[in-house]
Amino acid sequence: MSSPRAWGTNRPTGPRMSDNADTDADPYTLHDGDEGENGERGFVFWADEMADEIEVRAPEEPIVIKGGISPSGVPHIGNVNEIMRGYFVAEVLRERGHEVRQVFTADDKDRLRGLPRKLADLEGNIVDLGEVDAGALGRNLGKPYTAIPDPFGCCDSYGDHFSMLIGRSADLLGVPIEIESNTAMYEEGEFEESTRYFLENRERAHEVLSKYQDGVDESYIPFLAECENCGHLTDQITSVNLDSNTVEYECVDVEAGEQVIEGCGHEGTATLREGKLPWRFEWVAQWKALGVDFEPFGKDHAEGSWPSGQDIARNVFDFEPPVPMVYEWFTLDGEAFSSSAGNVMLVSEVLDLIEPEVLRYFFAKDPSRARDFNVERIDLLVDEFDRLERIYFGEVEADDREEQRAERIYPFCVEEVCEARIRLPYTFAAVLGMTDDSDLREEIARREGHIPEEAPDWAVEEALSRVESARNWARETENEYDYDLKRTELPDVEVDGNTKRALEELADFVEEGHTPEEIQGEIYEAAKRNDVPVGDFFATGYRLFFDQEQGPKLGQFLGKLDREFVLARLRRER
RNA sequence: GGGCCGGUAGCUCAGUCCGGCAGAGCGUCUGGCUUUUAACCAGACGGUCGCGUGUUCGAAUCGCGCCCGGCCCGCCA
Numbered sequence: 001m002s003s004p005r006a007w008g009t010n011r012p013t014g015p016r017m018s019d020n021a022d023t024d025a026d027p028y029t030l031h032d033g034d035e036g037e038n039g040e041r042g043f044v045f046w047a048d049e050m051a052d053e054i055e056v057r058a059p060e061e062p063i064v065i066k067g068g069i070s071p072s073g074v075p076h077i078g079n080v081n082e083i084m085r086g087y088f089v090a091e092v093l094r095e096r097g098h099e100v101r102q103v104f105t106a107d108d109k110d111r112l113r114g115l116p117r118k119l120a121d122l123e124g125n126i127v128d129l130g131e132v133d134a135g136a137l138g139r140n141l142g143k144p145y146t147a148i149p150d151p152f153g154c155c156d157s158y159g160d161h162f163s164m165l166i167g168r169s170a171d172l173l174g175v176p177i178e179i180e181s182n183t184a185m186y187e188e189g190e191f192e193e194s195t196r197y198f199l200e201n202r203e204r205a206h207e208v209l210s211k212y213q214d215g216v217d218e219s220y221i222p223f224l225a226e227c228e229n230c231g232h233l234t235d236q237i238t239s240v241n242l243d244s245n246t247v248e249y250e251c252v253d254v255e256a257g258e259q260v261i262e263g264c265g266h267e268g269t270a271t272l273r274e275g276k277l278p279w280r281f282e283w284v285a286q287w288k289a290l291g292v293d294f295e296p297f298g299k300d301h302a303e304g305s306w307p308s309g310q311d312i313a314r315n316v317f318d319f320e321p322p323v324p325m326v327y328e329w330f331t332l333d334g335e336a337f338s339s340s341a342g343n344v345m346l347v348s349e350v351l352d353l354i355e356p357e358v359l360r361y362f363f364a365k366d367p368s369r370a371r372d373f374n375v376e377r378i379d380l381l382v383d384e385f386d387r388l389e390r391i392y393f394g395e396v397e398a399d400d401r402e403e404q405r406a407e408r409i410y411p412f413c414v415e416e417v418c419e420a421r422i423r424l425p426y427t428f429a430a431v432l433g434m435t436d437d438s439d440l441r442e443e444i445a446r447r448e449g450h451i452p453e454e455a456p457d458w459a460v461e462e463a464l465s466r467v468e469s470a471r472n473w474a475r476e477t478e479n480e481y482d483y484d485l486k487r488t489e490l491p492d493v494e495v496d497g498n499t500k501r502a503l504e505e506l507a508d509f510v511e512e513g514h515t516p517e518e519i520q521g522e523i524y525e526a527a528k529r530n531d532v533p534v535g536d537f538f539a540t541g542y543r544l545f546f547d548q549e550q551g552p553k554l555g556q557f558l559g560k561l562d563r564e565f566v567l568a569r570l571r572r573e574r
Numbered sequence: 575g576g577g578c579c580g581g582u583a584g585c586u587c588a589g590u591c592c593g594g595c596a597g598a599g600c601g602u603c604u605g606g607c608u609u610u611u612a613a614c615c616a617g618a619c620g621g622u623c624g625c626g627u628g629u630u631c632g633a634a635u636c637g638c639g640c641c642c643g644g645c646c647c648g649c650c651a
Contacts, residue, residue, distance in 0.1 A: 028578080028579075043591095069651090070651060072651085107651070110650085110651060111650090113650065113651090212647085213647095213648080213649095214647090214648070254649095254650095255649070255650095256649085256650075257649085257650085278650090278651095279650070280651095282651095283651095298645090299578080299579060299580095299644085299645055299646080300645055300646070300651090301651090302578070302579080302645080302646075303577065303578055303579095303645070303646035303647065304645095304646055304647075305646095305651085326578095326579080328579065328580065328644090328645095329579095329644075329645080331644090336644080365587085365588095366588095368579075368580085369579095369580070369587090370579075370580045370581080370643085370644075371580095371586090371587080372586085374585085374586070376585095377585065377586060377600085379586095379600085380585070380586045380587085380599075380600060381586075381587095383586090383599065383600070384586075384587075384598095384599070384600095387598085387599065398598080399597085399598085401588075401589075401597095402588075402598075405588080424612095425612070426612095427612055428612040428613090429612085430612080431612045432612085444612095448612075448613070448614095449613095449614090450612095481612080520609070521609065523609080524609045525609090534609080534610080534611095535610070535611080538610085538611055539611090541611095542611080549611090550611055550612080551611070551612090552611080552612075553611065553612090553613085554611070555609090
């Protein structure tokens with residue numbers, strides 16, 4: 001067997017179950033051409049396909065679905081893949097009558113290797129490193145996240161702080177996950193048996209791992225000890241004593257990217273609970289300890305960790321690794337997520353702009369496709385969701401494919417299927433954000449036909465809540481829906497003679513006191529009387545009040561504002 | 575250098591596993607609603623399905639080669 005192995009070549013026929021290393025499971029599980037039990041293919045929802053793969057193995061109940069990240073910093077919406085991809089599969093299995101646990105490991109025994117530039121408090125506010133005690137963090141490089149004080153002082157440790165944020169992200173999306181702290185699992189001995197087994201069979205472990213990694217020599221010992229003197233994790237294990245379940249170690253320097261984290265040189269003894277396994281072994285130990293049946297992971301793991309992990313599971317241990325599923329990474333506004341470059345977005349920030357069901361819908365889409373989460377055009381995502389919803393309720397026509405898709409996917413996106421809901425079109429909601437007057441918002445929405453006469457109060461309230469979201473979006477992106485009534489300053493507007501006369505006539509009309517509808521009519525009349533093209537005259541009006549080319553229905557809107565201001569502005573006095 | 579994933583209309587995306595007229599929404603343009611202003615309605619515009627090649631009666635779809643973007647093949651996770 002060559003190294004690295006050409007395990008991708010068995011893709012077309014690779015069986016899911018195997019008892020030898022020549023039939024490894026391809027992690028690109030989606031659309032892989034395997035026949036289902038009765039030869040049916042053509043899934044409209046990828047989670048159905050994954051659920052089939054899991055059911056074929058007849059797993060014990062409860063079925064365990066896992067995800068996990070290390071709580072090293074701000075958990076952003078890229079990390080939500082780990083939560084939501086597993087969630088949809090869990091829900092499909094629950095629908096089929098299975099009991100399912102969705103667990104999420106906080107890989108918090110990992111060591112802090114560098115200082116993140118951005119952190120986030122528990123409310124999800126991003127703060128710069130400089131705003132917390134950076135020095136205290138710097139002195140803790142090399143220690144496990146759970147052995148480092150919380151820079152915000154609100155949780156027991158750095159690791160707990162960011163695990164808490166991950167949990168809150170899941171809560172916000174309505175996903176019930178059980179977070180398992182790696183640190184706690186080590187302390188409670190959950191990994192002790194596996195650790196002991198790896199150390200006992202370290203030649204075998206080395207033999208398997210060396211197929212995937214260079215630079216692991218004969219003396220390789222798969223354990224990192226936590227130094228009793230300085231708290232750093234060290235991989236310098238000098239001897240293993242399985243009779244007492246301990247190792248001897250020396251606290252040595254660690255390379256972390258560009259820099260070196262210095263060890264203290266202490267030589268000591270650690271139990272198997274006072275340290276950790278290297279990642280590739282740890283992952284397998286998690287599968288074993290938790291009985292994991294399914295695990296989605298990013299494409300970064302697909303070519304490295306996964307092939308070695310499943311090999312270790314089968315050939316060092318003797319158990320079947322979980323059904324894998326690779327998901328493509330997505331970009332944020334066309335760029336990779338990067339906390340150091342500030343290109344991150346928290347779930348809580350996204351939910352300031354869109355409803356949770358829309359974000360859930362984003363993650364219901366095909367995981368194998370690379371895509372962009374585009375904040376500028378988030379209205380398109382919302383429109384797409386609204387259309388899915390309308391297709392589901394049979395309110396718009398669509399082809400069979402779309403109908404099947406909506407029928408299957410929509411119920412998993414919403415907390416509760418409710419036909420009586422009302423959705424204001426997102427960009428229309430953004431326009432309503434021009435006024436803070438909630439009664440006026442509702443009145444305009446009703447007049448434009450977006451709220452039916454007999455709509456119940458709760459539905460109206462929920463519909464109007466989108467206005468706040470859409471306004472946040474308009475403001476954040478400073479786009480054309482960022483309506484802001486220019487009350488304090490007169491926008492710079494060029495006005496020719498005809499337009500000037502038309503504006504004066506309109507001002508006089510308003511001064512006489514008329515209904516909003518009459519004012520709207522007068523805008524047309526004033527323009528026509530003075531040979532000003534109607535479109536141009538409206539544009540001038542929007543310019544004067546909003547410094548924009550477009551806006552809400554002008555007459556009705558001006559009729560609602562205080563007359564004194566409207567008159568002064570039409571006469572361009574202030 | 576080797577491997578893997580992605581590349582479909584100006585934008586956001588379906589369709590690719592299973593070959594059968596290249597699609598949706600948004601956008602743009604034109605017209606209509608005897609007041610174009612988030613409008614709405616009707617119609618139109620918009621594509622070398624990354625490029626090439628092979629197989630086929632027929633290729634976005636299958637094979638091979640190439641281009642571009644990203645990831646892995648060191649450490650770490």
